[in-house]
Amino acid sequence: MKKLINSPDNVVTEALQGMELAHPDLLKVHYNPHFITRATPVKNKVAIISGGGSGHEPMHGGFVGLGMLDAACPGAVFTSPTPDQMEAATKAVAGEKGALLIVKNYTGDVMNFELAADLVRAEDIPVESVIIDDDVAVQDSTWTAGRRGVGATVLAEKICGAAAEHGQSLADVSALCKRVNGEARSMGMALTSCTVPHIGKPTFDLPADEMEIGVGIHGEPGRRRAKLLPADEIVELLVEPILKDLPFKSGDEVLLFVNGLGGTPLIELYIVYRKAAELLQKAGLKITRNLVGSYITSLEMAGTAITLLKLDGELTKLWDAPVLTPALRKGI
Amino acid sequence: MDAITSSRIERWLRDCARVFPEHKDELNALDAAIGDGDHGANMARGFTAIPPKLDALAGKEIDGLFRTTATTLISVVGGASGPLYGTFFLKASAPAKGKLKLTLPEFCACLDAGLAGIVGLGKAVLGDKTMVDVLTPALAALHPKNGDTLTGALERAVAAAREAAEATIPLQARKGRASYLGERSIGHKDPGATSSALLLEALASAVKG
Numbered sequence: 001m002k003k004l005i006n007s008p009d010n011v012v013t014e015a016l017q018g019m020e021l022a023h024p025d026l027l028k029v030h031y032n033p034h035f036i037t038r039a040t041p042v043k044n045k046v047a048i049i050s051g052g053g054s055g056h057e058p059m060h061g062g063f064v065g066l067g068m069l070d071a072a073c074p075g076a077v078f079t080s081p082t083p084d085q086m087e088a089a090t091k092a093v094a095g096e097k098g099a100l101l102i103v104k105n106y107t108g109d110v111m112n113f114e115l116a117a118d119l120v121r122a123e124d125i126p127v128e129s130v131i132i133d134d135d136v137a138v139q140d141s142t143w144t145a146g147r148r149g150v151g152a153t154v155l156a157e158k159i160c161g162a163a164a165e166h167g168q169s170l171a172d173v174s175a176l177c178k179r180v181n182g183e184a185r186s187m188g189m190a191l192t193s194c195t196v197p198h199i200g201k202p203t204f205d206l207p208a209d210e211m212e213i214g215v216g217i218h219g220e221p222g223r224r225r226a227k228l229l230p231a232d233e234i235v236e237l238l239v240e241p242i243l244k245d246l247p248f249k250s251g252d253e254v255l256l257f258v259n260g261l262g263g264t265p266l267i268e269l270y271i272v273y274r275k276a277a278e279l280l281q282k283a284g285l286k287i288t289r290n291l292v293g294s295y296i297t298s299l300e301m302a303g304t305a306i307t308l309l310k311l312d313g314e315l316t317k318l319w320d321a322p323v324l325t326p327a328l329r330k331g332i
Numbered sequence: 333m334d335a336i337t338s339s340r341i342e343r344w345l346r347d348c349a350r351v352f353p354e355h356k357d358e359l360n361a362l363d364a365a366i367g368d369g370d371h372g373a374n375m376a377r378g379f380t381a382i383p384p385k386l387d388a389l390a391g392k393e394i395d396g397l398f399r400t401t402a403t404t405l406i407s408v409v410g411g412a413s414g415p416l417y418g419t420f421f422l423k424a425s426a427p428a429k430g431k432l433k434l435t436l437p438e439f440c441a442c443l444d445a446g447l448a449g450i451v452g453l454g455k456a457v458l459g460d461k462t463m464v465d466v467l468t469p470a471l472a473a474l475h476p477k478n479g480d481t482l483t484g485a486l487e488r489a490v491a492a493a494r495e496a497a498e499a500t501i502p503l504q505a506r507k508g509r510a511s512y513l514g515e516r517s518i519g520h521k522d523p524g525a526t527s528s529a530l531l532l533e534a535l536a537s538a539v540k541g
Contacts, residue, residue, distance in 0.1 A: 112414070114453070144512055
């Protein structure tokens with residue numbers, strides 16, 4: 001294992017200490033239990049809180065700030081955070097309008113957030129949870145833990161964050177979050193595996209001339225292993241199942257999000273974007289907004305994931321609203 | 333038949349803090365085959381966090397021991413096993429409320445409530461290749477039969493647990509991260525089922541001895 005770390009045991013804490021030092025104007029990091037809040041919490045609105053295993057940076061801590069999250073709870077690498085973290089974070093940032101917990105659909109995350117919501121409700125703080133499950137790679141939802149939460153999480157956090165800043169109620173922001181999840185679909189692929197620091201060896205073996213189509217953000221196996229292909233053909237394999245899954249129709253406006261999984265350079269992501277844009281145009285879709293970069297990663301995994309969100313006037317307005325976080329800032 | 337006292341429950345929990353670190357690598361290896369390879373590390377971290385909290389509870393009511401175990405596991409283990417094992421002990425605490433010792437039927441009622449909690453939270457059914465596959469037959473075997481001794485019931489439960497853990501090998505996982513492997517999960521022993529068997533083995537040796 002070749003990593004820029006001091007000790008596998010200290011990876012999460014030392015990274016949080018670095019984030020705190022780098023962004024004192026935006027963030028405050030709390031320890032034991034670990035959670036990140038805005039430098040100055042705002043309590044007169046619905047609080048948007050998310051969390052998950054570490055190793056997906058900048059998600060979620062990098063999205064804490066004006067127009068996006070109020071708090072984020074980082075777990076151990078690829079391991080869900082615990083309910084005491086969510087409880088402490090919610091108490092620190094939620095006011096009378098309550099809190100929305102945005103949860104990615106992984107067994108551990110769902111259970112820990114469910115216990116956390118019970119703890120918070122017992123304190124008379126209104127709380128709703130919405131589960132994000134946009135990964136079309138999972139075809140068999142009946143006999144698996146269901147579709148995983150991936151790229152739509154970033155879009156939902158941005159859009160719900162804006163709605164909360166505009167003063168929307170908990171019920172409205174929660175319904176909006178479900179709508180974003182319902183209108184978004186994602187599919188990813190890996191060129192290489194990643195290595196979890198405390199395990200020390202690659203999560204899966206992938207020969208030099210093969211790729212995993214439909215990989216999950218923790219290296220979960222995808223739809224199939226295949227021989228490596230040129231980028232354009234890979235993008236076809238990702239876009240086709242997305243278009244098939246959601247009834248996008250000609251004339252629809254969409255947000256195209258091309259995400260890097262951590263080990264893929266931006267130059268390659270733009271090659272992916274180029275082909276994805278061409279395919280969407282052929283399908284009659286209008287890309288009116290986009291996001292290109294590594295926003296939801298799997299440590300150093302090389303690969304990409306494409307997320308498509310169907311837009312309307314309201315979603316577009318909320319996407320365009322100002323945001324000021326370590327990882328995403330625009331309109332300010 | 334002997335009663336199951338608070339001090340024997342305490343011994344069980346302290347033994348778990350030894351048993352899970354001893355089996356850490358084995359559980360990690362099972363998890364690496366069909367999950368993310370950290371089940372042993374998570375269980376060892378969770379159960380070793382319990383003994384320091386037991387000193388203040390020595391000789392106290394059993395529900396308090398179970399509740400402390402529950403909150404510790406939930407806050408320390410993370411992932412799916414933290415909430416599941418935590419819920420097991422949390423739900424097991426209610427029937428033990430205010431009791432310093434339990435008869436075997438009372439103890440069975442506690443563990444059955446714990447299992448019901450796991451099923452409620454995790455929604456697994458028999459055959460999904462999870463801890464439920466071990467706990468269901470093992471706790472059924474623990475219920476006393478005519479002319480039974482406590483030791484006899486415990487030995488029956490452990491035998492059922494071991495057999496059930498092995499019986500997860502040919503199953504296809506339908507819950508948790510392993511479920512994404514589909515048929516590729518067949519042929520591997522489930523790490524959660526294995527840790528459940530270890531938990532019951534530790535119970536038997538602590539309560540018998």
